[in-house]
Amino acid sequence: MIAIDWGTSNFRAYRLAADGAVLDKRSAPLGILAVKDGRFAEALESQVRDWLDAGGTPVIMSGMIGSRQGWKEAPYAHCPAGLPEIAAGMVRVEWNRRSAWIAPGLTCRDQSGIADVMRGEEVQILGALDALREPMAWICLPGTHSKWARVEAQRITYFATHMTGEVFAVMKAHSILGRMMSDGTHDMAAFEAGLQRAGDDGGLLHHLFGVRTRGLFGELAAEHAAAYLSGMLIGHELRSVPSQTGVVYVLGAQYLAQLYLHALRIRGFQPSLLDPDAVVKGLARLAALVRD
Amino acid sequence: MIAIDWGTSNFRAYRLAADGAVLDKRSAPLGILAVKDGRFAEALESQVRDWLDAGGTPVIMSGMIGSRQGWKEAPYAHCPAGLPEIAAGMVRVEWNRRSAWIAPGLTCRDQSGIADVMRGEEVQILGALDALREPMAWICLPGTHSKWARVEAQRITYFATHMTGEVFAVMKAHSILGRMMSDGTHDMAAFEAGLQRAGDDGGLLHHLFGVRTRGLFGELAAEHAAAYLSGMLIGHELRSVPSQTGVVYVLGAQYLAQLYLHALRIRGFQPSLLDPDAVVKGLARLAALVRD
Numbered sequence: 001m002i003a004i005d006w007g008t009s010n011f012r013a014y015r016l017a018a019d020g021a022v023l024d025k026r027s028a029p030l031g032i033l034a035v036k037d038g039r040f041a042e043a044l045e046s047q048v049r050d051w052l053d054a055g056g057t058p059v060i061m062s063g064m065i066g067s068r069q070g071w072k073e074a075p076y077a078h079c080p081a082g083l084p085e086i087a088a089g090m091v092r093v094e095w096n097r098r099s100a101w102i103a104p105g106l107t108c109r110d111q112s113g114i115a116d117v118m119r120g121e122e123v124q125i126l127g128a129l130d131a132l133r134e135p136m137a138w139i140c141l142p143g144t145h146s147k148w149a150r151v152e153a154q155r156i157t158y159f160a161t162h163m164t165g166e167v168f169a170v171m172k173a174h175s176i177l178g179r180m181m182s183d184g185t186h187d188m189a190a191f192e193a194g195l196q197r198a199g200d201d202g203g204l205l206h207h208l209f210g211v212r213t214r215g216l217f218g219e220l221a222a223e224h225a226a227a228y229l230s231g232m233l234i235g236h237e238l239r240s241v242p243s244q245t246g247v248v249y250v251l252g253a254q255y256l257a258q259l260y261l262h263a264l265r266i267r268g269f270q271p272s273l274l275d276p277d278a279v280v281k282g283l284a285r286l287a288a289l290v291r292d
Numbered sequence: 293m294i295a296i297d298w299g300t301s302n303f304r305a306y307r308l309a310a311d312g313a314v315l316d317k318r319s320a321p322l323g324i325l326a327v328k329d330g331r332f333a334e335a336l337e338s339q340v341r342d343w344l345d346a347g348g349t350p351v352i353m354s355g356m357i358g359s360r361q362g363w364k365e366a367p368y369a370h371c372p373a374g375l376p377e378i379a380a381g382m383v384r385v386e387w388n389r390r391s392a393w394i395a396p397g398l399t400c401r402d403q404s405g406i407a408d409v410m411r412g413e414e415v416q417i418l419g420a421l422d423a424l425r426e427p428m429a430w431i432c433l434p435g436t437h438s439k440w441a442r443v444e445a446q447r448i449t450y451f452a453t454h455m456t457g458e459v460f461a462v463m464k465a466h467s468i469l470g471r472m473m474s475d476g477t478h479d480m481a482a483f484e485a486g487l488q489r490a491g492d493d494g495g496l497l498h499h500l501f502g503v504r505t506r507g508l509f510g511e512l513a514a515e516h517a518a519a520y521l522s523g524m525l526i527g528h529e530l531r532s533v534p535s536q537t538g539v540v541y542v543l544g545a546q547y548l549a550q551l552y553l554h555a556l557r558i559r560g561f562q563p564s565l566l567d568p569d570a571v572v573k574g575l576a577r578l579a580a581l582v583r584d
Contacts, residue, residue, distance in 0.1 A: 107505075112492050115505040145501060161505075162497040163467070170466045175458055200404050203532025204496050205454040205525065209437060213399075213407040213453075233497065240495025 002048060002056040003283035004100075006065035007031050007120060013048050015056060020284040024051070032070050040071035041095035052098060058290050059100035060283045063120035066091070066102040076117060079108035082155035083126055087289040101290050103283075108158055116161050120279070121147045127282030128251055128274045129154055137247040139274070140264075142256045144169070148241050162237045165256075168230055177208065177229060180215040184223025188262075191231035195263055198235025207232055234263050249274050294340060294348040295575035296392075298357035299323050299412060305340050307348060312576040316343070324362050332363035333387035344390060350582050351392035352575045355412035358383070358394040368409060371400035374447035375418055379581040393582050395575075400450055408453050412571070413439045419574030420543055420566045421446055429539040431566070432556075434548045436461070440533050454529040457548075460522055469500065469521060472507040476515025480554075483523035487555055490527025499524055526555050541566050 005012040009031035015024040028047055035043045044059075045052065052059070066074035077089040089104030105119030121141050128139065132151060141147040144165035150158045172178045197207050211229050214220035220228055248264055250257050251274040264271040275281075297304040301323035307316040320339060327335045336351075337344065344351070358366035369381040381396030397411030413433050420431065424443060433439040436457035442450045464470045489499050503521050506512035512520055540556055542549050543566040556563040567573075 110492075110494070112489070114489065114492075114502045115509050115511070116501065117505050117508065146497075160494060160498050161501040162495070163500045164497050166467055167463075167497060167500070170462050171459075174462045174466045175455070197404070197406065200402075200406075201532070202402070202452060203454070203528055205438075205456050205459060205529050206452050206532055208455045208459070209408065209453040210406045213409050216409065217407050219407070236495055237497050240493070240498055 001284065001287045002051055002059045003280050003287070004044075004048075004059065004061040004065075005063055005120065005123075005279045005283070006061050006070075007063040008033055011043070011047060013051075014280050014283075015048075015051050016280070016284055016287075020281060022280060032064050032067070038071070040065070040093075041098075044100070057099075058287050059098075060090075060103065060287045060290070061100055062103040062123040062279065062283060062286075066104060067119055070102070072102060074102045074104040076105045076107035076119075077122070079106060079159070080152070080155040080157040081106055081122070082129070083285055083289070085155075086122055086126060087286050090286065090290060101286070103286055106156060106159070108156075110158075110160070116159060118147050118149075118159060118161070121149070122156060123282035123286065124251055124279045125149055125151065125156055125282070126285055127278030127280065128249070130281075131274055132247075132249065134247045137249055138241070139249045139251055140241075140260060140271075142250065142252040142260045146237055160241070162240070164233045164237045168233050171208070171229065172226060177211045177225070180212060180222055181225040181229075182222040184221075184226070186230075186259075187221075187224040187227045190220065190224035190227040191259070191262075192266065194228040194231025194233075195235040195266060196231075197228075198232050198239055204232075204236045207236075230259070231263070234260065235267075238263060238267050238269075247272075251278060252276060293576065293579045294343055294351045294392075295572050295579070296336075296340075296351065296353040296357070297355055297412065297415075297571045297575070298353050298362075299355040300325055303335070303339060305343075306572050306575075307340075307343050308572070308576055308579075312573060314572060324356050324359070330363070332357070332385075333390075336392070349391075350579050351390075352382075352395065352579045352582070353392055354395040354415040354571065354575060354578075358397060359411055362394075364394060366394045366396040368397045368399035368411075369414070371398060371451070372444070372447040372449040373398055373414070374421070375577055375581070377447075378414055378418060379578050382578065382582060393578070395578055398448060398451070400448075402450075402452070408451060410439050410441075410451060410453065413441070414448060415574035415578065416543055416571045417441055417443065417448055417574070418577055419570030419572065420541070422573075423566055424541065426539045429541055430533070431541045431543055432533075432552060432563075434542065434544040434552045438529055452533070454532070456525045456529045460525050463500065463521065464518060469503045469517070472504060472514055473517040473521075474514040476513075476518070478522075478551075479516040479519045482512065482516035482519040483551070483554075484558065486520040486523025486525075487527040487558060488523075489520075490524050490531055496524075496528045499528075522551070523555070526552065527559075530555060530559050530561075539564075543570060544568060 011030040303322040
């Protein structure tokens with residue numbers, strides 16, 4: 001089979017054996033924003049035509065490829081959802097006597113009725129389910145838009161998105177705070193100071209201004225200010241997660257996942273790291289449920 | 293005397309009679325960022341030479357003109373500070389046998405030892421002191437960087453800055469949230485919905501993402517999204533202010549001050565509006581204490 005993680009910025013393809021072992025993999029900066037005029041079939045063929053010619057089926061895709069801006073919109077599945085519910089929401093695309101499946105995203109509503117969405121992360125979580133040993137656990141997927149998902153009995157029952165990574169990026173690039181930052185290696189002491197600051201009263205909008213005043217008074221070096229801001233924002237995210245108790249898993253790429261693990265430990269959690277390539281396993285599990 | 297409110301973006305000058313009455317006023321987009329090579333004396337003369345020639349003294353200035361990027365740095369006075377302490381911190385600049393005074397900014401530290409600063413707002417507060425009838429009151433000065441100052445017995449004893457306005461501006465201009473916003477008149481229902489959202493659990497970083505999801509599901513019109521975001525951010529500011537009790541005054545320009553008054557009332561405060569031109573009175577009070 002062929003598994004494809006097709007996001008906003010990147011295209012990642014895996015050729016899998018029947019037992020799910022990765023035979024080959026390829027990636028390209030060919031996210032959906034880089035595909036013009038809806039030419040997704042051409043884009044896919046340009047990357048993995050040889051695999052398709054060799055009879056690699058089924059083709060299973062997840063991520064923003066199923067969004068309104070993607071190949072074909074795959075309407076969101078609703079929480080609670082596990083493997084059967086997400087598999088049931090897959091939509092099929094066809095071209096040149098070939099076909100592929102796109103996994104749906106997932107949506108839920110909180111107590112106030114405000115909706116949240118994910119697209120791609122739900123398949124990563126499906127791939128990680130086997131590693132969860134508790135009847136209830138939280139999975140944190142750090143990123144531009146961090147996701148916190150509650151998993152109970154093999155189903156995602158609730159999740160919340162935090163714009164932590166994007167707020168960091170826009171404040172660094174476009175606010176007065178960025179003007180006092182210079183490049184530097186990530187300073188862990190500054191990160192921890194920001195994390196601690198997030199625990200104070202006053203709220204995030206106030207804490208942010210402290211990045212400026214600490215710089216103004218020479219109490220925060222320009223090359224440490226980004227790490228301080230990062231710790232502050234991650235600290236506010238952790239302060240707001242739905243539960244301060246329970247088992248927490250982190251599913252993410254190396255560097256950011258390590259930062260979150262460190263922050264979670266300081267905050268009193270005992271987090272475990274999940275396989276960052278869980279999406280491949282999740283796509284393989286979905287593949288087993290479709291018939292071409 | 294000549295009173296000058298000289299900020300980052302704007303220059304505002306007032307010619308005052310001995311009793312503080314405004315005889316004339318002028319303004320220009322000649323903030324300190326628009327003055328090149330430290331030519332502040334030239335900039336000042338370009339705006340009010342005739343007033344200076346007519347013997348308008350003393351000249352009293354406040355705002356970012358006293359910052360490190362301004363004409364001459366006027367070191368911050370420390371809380372608690374009232375008229376005598378702020379007057380004592382004024383610094384003098386001289387050019388062509390003329391001179392002017394620059395008011396210092398104000399600084400304080402919170403319980404965690406993190407500093408906060410203001411520069412200009414302290415003179416607005418001095419000008420508003422007469423209007424406060426209570427032994428303790430909070431003054432909210434809305435803006436790019438909102439200030440909340442606690443005033444006790446004619447002195448500013450504490451204050452906190454919230455980056456509410458700047459976070460609004462950068463998220464609207466540079467984040468994924470801005471991409472789903474279109475221009476529109478300020479929708480008060482959307483503003484109030486954002487304000488209410490800020491009272492929920494989950495934290496600001498999570499609530500922000502709701503601007504996107506509500507738009508995605510057609511529950512928030514593109515032309516109302518900015519008002520919703522504005523209400524959410526102001527709501528988070530109000531949620532974090534140092535005291536939920538006590539008398540609150542709002543000191544600011546018409547439109548934003550009215551928004552804050554509305555939000556404060558919904559949150560159960562009974563706010564009063566102060567004269568938005570209090571800076572002129574504050575500068576006049578300082579003028580009475582200097583000798584040229």
